[in-house]
Amino acid sequence: MIILVMGVSGSGKSSIGQLLADSLQWEFSDADAFHSPENIEKMRYGIPLNDLDRVPWLLALQQAIQQWLQENKNMVLACSALKASYREVLVLDEERVILVYLKGSFELIQKRLQMRHGHFMGEKLLKSQFDALEEPSGAVTVDISEPLEVIVQNIRVSLGI
Numbered sequence: 222m223i224i225l226v227m228g229v230s231g232s233g234k235s236s237i238g239q240l241l242a243d244s245l246q247w248e249f250s251d252a253d254a255f256h257s258p259e260n261i262e263k264m265r266y267g268i269p270l271n272d273l274d275r276v277p278w279l280l281a282l283q284q285a286i287q288q289w290l291q292e293n294k295n296m297v298l299a300c301s302a303l304k305a306s307y308r309e310v311l312v313l314d315e316e317r318v319i320l321v322y323l324k325g326s327f328e329l330i331q332k333r334l335q336m337r338h339g340h341f342m343g344e345k346l347l348k349s350q351f352d353a354l355e356e357p358s359g360a361v362t363v364d365i366s367e368p369l370e371v372i373v374q375n376i377r378v379s380l381g382i
């Protein structure tokens with residue numbers, strides 16, 4: 222099974238995804254590791270990615286998901302997956318790739334990004350993230366204003382795992 226933890230930059234995908242994986246004793250993967258150096262540099266310099274930039278990234282992620290499913294791996298994947306069309310590329314099997322959406326206000330997430338250090342993505346791209354975001358229907362949706370541990374517990378209760 223793959224739990225795809227999605228949301229805008231700063232919503233908590235990496236923090237919650239890693240804690241969730243640890244609590245389940247599953248593996249964790251961050252979609253940032255699948256970005257090209259060019260994409261990383263674009264974001265570092267405050268240039269939003271466009272659909273074309275994301276094609277190779279999504280295809281690389283799709284390949285990884287395909288492999289994890291074939292190997293019957295239990296995996297938590299942190300991936301923004303902002304648009305429905307991106308999620309169509311990634312959710313290869315609706316029974317085995319479960320979407321968890323980290324929902325929060327612009328203001329709260331902006332504050333969190335201001336507190337985050339040592340990451341290539343700053344707060345200046347947050348508006349473009351929300352502009353691109355198409356909220357998922359049918360996902361497990363969690364309120365990110367809670368503490369990390371509470372969010373992870375809420376996800377596990379919602380998924381019954």
Ligand SMILES: Nc1ncnc2c1ncn2[C@@H]1O[C@H](COP(=O)(O)OP(=O)(O)O)[C@@H](O)[C@H]1O
Binds near residue numbers: 334
């Ligand atoms: N529930 C939370 N409560 C407080 N701080 C949080 C919470 N979730 C994430 N953070 C902090 O917010 C920042 C963004 O989290 P991060 O996991 O990097 O988000 P993303 O991977 O979605 O960009 C980090 O500094 C992280 O420590």
Ligand SMILES: O=C(O)[C@H](O)[C@@H](O)[C@H](O)[C@H](O)COP(=O)(O)O
Binds near residue numbers: 231234235256264302
């Ligand atoms: O599709 C995109 O525009 C990016 O994938 C973006 O959504 C993601 O947020 C960055 O890679 C930064 O990573 P963090 O989400 O960890 O800030």
